[in-house]
Amino acid sequence: MVKTIIINTFKILVAASLIYWLVSSGKLDFELLKKLKDHPLAVLFACCLSIFNFVIISLRWKTILKARSQVPLPMTGLLKITWIGQFFSSVLPGSVSGDLVKMLYVQKFDPSFSKKFVLASILIDRVMGLCGLILLVGISSLVFGEKISQNSPAMIPLLNFNYLLMLIVVISFLIFFFFHHWINGVFQKLQKIGPVHFMNKIINLWDDLVTIKHQMLKAILLSIGVQFIGVLIFWSLIQPFVQHHMNFIQALAFIPIGLMTLALPVAPSGLGVGHAIFQKLFELSAITNGASLFNLYFVVCLVVNVFGVIPYLTSKR
Numbered sequence: 285m286v287k288t289i290i291i292n293t294f295k296i297l298v299a300a301s302l303i304y305w306l307v308s309s310g311k312l313d314f315e316l317l318k319k320l321k322d323h324p325l326a327v328l329f330a331c332c333l334s335i336f337n338f339v340i341i342s343l344r345w346k347t348i349l350k351a352r353s354q355v356p357l358p359m360t361g362l363l364k365i366t367w368i369g370q371f372f373s374s375v376l377p378g379s380v381s382g383d384l385v386k387m388l389y390v391q392k393f394d395p396s397f398s399k400k401f402v403l404a405s406i407l408i409d410r411v412m413g414l415c416g417l418i419l420l421v422g423i424s425s426l427v428f429g430e431k432i433s434q435n436s437p438a439m440i441p442l443l444n445f446n447y448l449l450m451l452i453v454v455i456s457f458l459i460f461f462f463f464h465h466w467i468n469g470v471f472q473k474l475q476k477i478g479p480v481h482f483m484n485k486i487i488n489l490w491d492d493l494v495t496i497k498h499q500m501l502k503a504i505l506l507s508i509g510v511q512f513i514g515v516l517i518f519w520s521l522i523q524p525f526v527q528h529h530m531n532f533i534q535a536l537a538f539i540p541i542g543l544m545t546l547a548l549p550v551a552p553s554g555l556g557v558g559h560a561i562f563q564k565l566f567e568l569s570a571i572t573n574g575a576s577l578f579n580l581y582f583v584v585c586l587v588v589n590v591f592g593v594i595p596y597l598t599s600k601r
Contacts, residue, residue, distance in 0.1 A: 301556070316525065316576040317583060323524050327584060330517045334588040337513045342366045344412065344506040348405045351496040354396045364595040365389045371592025374585075383410070389599070404492070412500060414544065415453050416507020420515075421540040422450025428533045435534060438568045442538055461501070464494050515539045521580040530569045538565045542578070558582060 320327060342362040349357055365386050373382030383406045391397050425432070425446040433440050459467065468490060475483035493500070519535050542562045559575040559582070566574025 314576075314579070316573065317579055319525070320521070320580055320584075326520050326524060329520050330581075330584050331588055333513055333517045333520070334585060337510055337517070338366050338370065339363060340506055340510050340513070341413075344503045344510065345405065345409050347499050347502050347506065348408055348412075348496065349390070349394075349397070351499050352397065352401050352405075353394050355394050357393055361393055362390075364599070367589075367592040368596045368599070369592075370589040371596055374589040374592075404489075408493075408496075408500065409503065412503040412507045413510065415457070416504055416509075417511045417540045417544055418446075418449045418453045419504070420508050420511045421446050421537065422453070424533070424536040425450075428537065432534055432537050436530075436569050438570075439534070439537060442541070442565075442568060446537065446541070457504075460493075461497055464490070464497075468494075511540055511543070514543055517585070518543075518581045521584060522577045525573075525577065525580075526571060529571050534569055538568065541565065 339359075342359065342365075345366070346357050346359065346362050368389065369382035369386040371382070372385045376382075387399070387402050387406060390402055391399075425443045429443050432443060468487065471483060471487045471490060475487065515536055518539050519532055522535075523532075542558065542565050545561050546558050559578050562578035563574040566572075566577060571577070
């Protein structure tokens with residue numbers, strides 16, 4: 285208990301320190317947030333897209349859960365759980381906190397789900413989301429890399445990093461989908477020289493993953509859609525303020541990288557950390573108020589996520 289309090293206090297101090305540094309240095313200006321009220325359609329569009337994204341995220345998780353489900357899973361029920369998870373991710377440090385809450389709810393739909401499988405489904409869902417993010421930014425970098433390099437030469441190192449990440453993901457999936465028996469053979473050999481009980485768990489886990497590889501492929505495709513919508517949400521909010529300095533193609537090259545960092549369990553919804561990272565990322569396009577621009581996205585998403593308290597309070601569990 286004391287350890288948890290110390291860790292959470294440290295996280296809050298880190299977030300508060302980053303916010304203080306950004307505000308005191310003039311990089312985080314809350315005046316931009318006030319100007320957002322002059323663009324109500326952009327805010328409404330972002331909110332609608334956020335809720336639609338919850339639907340796709342729920343569908344992605346359902347795709348994975350169906351691999352072991354004995355009964356039909358209600359889409360509306362999974363949507364409520366997803367929204368509740370987003371609520372807890374927003375008010376507790378780190379996005380994984382919402383995932384733990386989701387574990388407690390989903391078993392009411394199918395009591396045959398083991399805790400081990402539910403945890404595995406959430407982890408797989410997270411990994412597929414990350415892979416979709418990397419593939420999206422990699423594909424956009426490949427298609428528009430030359431144009432981005434001409435407009436913003438400072439982004440060339442970031443583009444190269446995007447290519448590397450995409451290559452790692454593509455190779456990993458090729459091995460998993462077409463050469464998984466090779467990996468199984470490696471595990472079998474390691475079993476002879478390593479801890480037998482531990483290696484048995486690894487082999488069983490690998491075999492389970494292979495049996496749901498088709499569901500995982502669908503989850504990856506859905507993840508690319510989820511991440512693209514996430515960029516659209518971000519862009520719809522900042523476009524009125526950056527339209528003369530960057531375009532959507534440039535945004536597609538680095539916004540997903542910044543969104544990836546929001547999963548770090550440092551502060552709720554990436555508070556402070558996201559502001560600092562996007563400040564640096566926007567500077568690659570010669571935009572100096574990146575923290576303030578991220579703050580628009582942060583506040584709108586936070587408001588949408590906090591509305592997850594409604595399904596939480598109306599839930600019988």
